[in-house]
Amino acid sequence: MQGTDRSPRKNRQLKFDFPETGHTLDTLAVTDANRTAISLLKRWPDWRTAAFCLVGEKRSGLTTAAQAWCDLSGGSLLSAKALGKLSHKKISALAEAPVAIDRADKVENDDNLLSLINLSASHGGTLLLTGRQPPARWRARLPDLQSRLSAMTLLELGPPDDEMLRIRLRAAMKRRYLKLPEAVEDYVIMRLERSYAAIESFVKELHELSDEREVTIPLAREILDEMDGTRPLFED
Structure with missing residues (x-):
């Protein structure tokens, strides 16, 4: 994926049912518990793969971090429920630019999640999924989706130091x-x-x-x- 243009595209950023937090990746509290993850989120244009998964325990700030990343990248933030309702046409359009799926481990529409992962890779987009557990442990119904989730690069918001x-x-x-x-x-x-x-x-x-x-x-x-x-x- 080196050399892919990951610059945010205009008029593409959408937010589905997420209130503004007022946080950016520069204003989030950073310690050894989350330093590596936040640093990599800031360097999203340099990612060598199209998709990453950010994992963390309850109340660790997954949604806040995903929203801050979208604000930086010009990406769209969707809930698992919102993704499940999208048409293939809308998913294809979203996949052309940065997009984050909050609590992707709760997605029930496996077909839509698989389509988003594949289209993000083929369109040169950037995808950030968040979840409680590593995606290899999610209960994917489709073998192809399980394979892609298992191979996904992980970022972690670790337990608080x-x-x-x-x-x-x-x-x-x-x-x-x-x-x-x-x-x-x-x-x-x-x-x-x-x-x-x-x-x-x-x-x-x-x-x-x-x-x-x-x-x-x-x-x-x-x-x-x-x-x-x-x-x-x-x-x-």
Whole structure:
């Protein structure tokens, strides 16, 4: 694919049911947890293959990253449901330019996904799929689709490291107009499960209790103890 013109084409960018986040690839928080993936997304014109898959756990920011990539590349962002409803003609038109499918692991119309992958390659387009798991583990009905998914290059938004955990914890607190005292924040960072969903669960519980109780280490410990061994409340 070297030498292929991947410059964004005018009047092609579309968004299907995705609100603006205000983020670009330059404003997203970057740590060792996601540095490689974000760097490669920024260098999309240099991709040597037509399609990549971005994977990450719940609340890891897959949709935000895909939207930021589309804003940079001039691409279109579609949900799995929207892709399933498109005609072959529309898929062919989309495939001529950058396009991202959010939560492509939930696509039920295998024929449309296979067509998009094939047409992106033949038209010189660029395709970004996002999903919870590597595409080789998706349940594709068509053998040809399974083969293409299994061969797809992976980018990963990894579990939060300490730096990302602190950044995302502060962001979640800010959204709820809360602030952790430094000592409490350090306590939580050392003990909170390393997952994005756990961050949201912790802040939700803290918000519900903070009107009646002071934000202290004992309160944080109580919430963490209640969360221990339970599934996070939030799913992206």
